[in-house]
Amino acid sequence: MTRRQNRMLLVALLLFGVFSAGYLGIKAFNENLLYFYTPTDVANGKAPIGKSFRVGGLVEKDSVQRRDMMVSFVVTDNNKSIEVNYEGILPDLFREGQGVVTSGSLTSKCVKNWFGKGCKYIFLATDVLAKHDENYMPPEVAAALEATAGKE
Amino acid sequence: MWKWIQRQSSPKIFYQTCANLTPWFFWPFIGFLVIGLYWSLIVSPADYQQGDGYRIIFIHVPSAILSMMVYAVMAIAGGIGLIWQIKMAEVVAKVSAPIGAAFTIIALVTGAVWGKPMWGAWWVWDARLTSELILLFLYLAYMSLNNAFDNPRTAAKSSSILALVGLVNLPIIHYSVKWWNTLHQGYSVGTGGLKDPDMQIALALMFVASIFLYALLVAIKAKTEVLIREQNSRWVQEEVTGAVS
Numbered sequence: 001m002t003r004r005q006n007r008m009l010l011v012a013l014l015l016f017g018v019f020s021a022g023y024l025g026i027k028a029f030n031e032n033l034l035y036f037y038t039p040t041d042v043a044n045g046k047a048p049i050g051k052s053f054r055v056g057g058l059v060e061k062d063s064v065q066r067r068d069m070m071v072s073f074v075v076t077d078n079n080k081s082i083e084v085n086y087e088g089i090l091p092d093l094f095r096e097g098q099g100v101v102t103s104g105s106l107t108s109k110c111v112k113n114w115f116g117k118g119c120k121y122i123f124l125a126t127d128v129l130a131k132h133d134e135n136y137m138p139p140e141v142a143a144a145l146e147a148t149a150g151k152e
Numbered sequence: 153m154w155k156w157i158q159r160q161s162s163p164k165i166f167y168q169t170c171a172n173l174t175p176w177f178f179w180p181f182i183g184f185l186v187i188g189l190y191w192s193l194i195v196s197p198a199d200y201q202q203g204d205g206y207r208i209i210f211i212h213v214p215s216a217i218l219s220m221m222v223y224a225v226m227a228i229a230g231g232i233g234l235i236w237q238i239k240m241a242e243v244v245a246k247v248s249a250p251i252g253a254a255f256t257i258i259a260l261v262t263g264a265v266w267g268k269p270m271w272g273a274w275w276v277w278d279a280r281l282t283s284e285l286i287l288l289f290l291y292l293a294y295m296s297l298n299n300a301f302d303n304p305r306t307a308a309k310s311s312s313i314l315a316l317v318g319l320v321n322l323p324i325i326h327y328s329v330k331w332w333n334t335l336h337q338g339y340s341v342g343t344g345g346l347k348d349p350d351m352q353i354a355l356a357l358m359f360v361a362s363i364f365l366y367a368l369l370v371a372i373k374a375k376t377e378v379l380i381r382e383q384n385s386r387w388v389q390e391e392v393t394g395a396v397s
Contacts, residue, residue, distance in 0.1 A: 004235060004236065007234060007235045008235050011231055011234055011235055011316065014313065014316055014317070015316060015319065018316070018317050018319070018320045019319075019320055021320075022320035022324070026324070026331075030331075030332075033279050033331075033332045034332050034333050035276070035277075035278035035279065035332065035333050035334050035335055036333050036335075037333075038333070056333060056335075090272075091269070091270065091271060091272030092269055092270060092272075093201060093202070093270050093271070094272075098201075101335050127272075128272065129271045129272045129273055129276065129335060130270060130271055130272060131271070131335055131337070132201075132202075132270055132271070132337050133337055133338070133345075134337045134338045134339060134340040134343060134345035135340070135345050135347060136199050136202075136206055136209070136340060136345060136346050136347065136348070136351055137199065137200055137346075137347030137348055137351075138197035138198065138199070138200060138347075138348050139197075139198070139200040140197075141200070141347045141348060142200035142201075143200075145347075
């Protein structure tokens, strides 16, 4: 083997080693690299209850209610959903049907009614970030897409 | 063609090639930049939600792509320098680092400026933003390691190994938005995320302009680097004194 081939082999081994280490590292830290949990994760008990964490999803249509600075809305991933309460200023892109990432913690809210006492989890948010999707379009295109979506 | 590439390993010929290519990079860069800016700022329509604020992607996306492309060029040139001991590949790798770092900083800063009004935060520690920040640190580490040695050959050897190790970060940056939940949005390019053809044209023009800018900066900086490295050879002394007198 010439010296050049030797060096080529060393570089190839270096790359192989680094990429396998990277692959294993990513596999090991996969959970920690999630920026937020989906409402389905929360319902399945994957989210760290009792600690502060982030929940992300779409703001459900017609779910936003405001009272002074208090906002309440439902975050859904079209499978499960969770009610979020937040007090503060919302970002510009926050609107119904859009993505959102909120950080805070879970508490249970119990309501007494005619049928007895029912408890459900609500998410008390300390921070709300709007998540933009990958679509950019002029208003006319957005209106046209909306119109075709309505017909289906 | 292969002969031509092989001849470039001579410092004198490489210096001459860089000098010859400079106008071929400069004028297309200016042309694409002017038309690209016109297309980005005037021809392209406003976004349905972000209004004119979305136009920052015409700087942000090309810089972000270039930050990764330049790193790949730097690592590959470094690898070629390691294996075939070609000094001019080391030069290309070395001069690419600060250019790539600048593209990375532009991508990070424009992203933060956009993120504050749109997301509600300058910075979040999600996988995409964090891995891009690591890319900046890799560039800085490469540059300081390269400057830590007096002998340019030793410097190139150790910093090229660092560059090759850092290559693992590139697929992580690229796939971060797909592998994990991130606040950063997914791919807009190549997935039909840009719904308007004028937006696509504007982005393509700005991307081509960025590539020419990179090539131009490499050609200019490589000339200086070759002169420094070969300062004791006769052709450099003739070149420099000839330019003065």
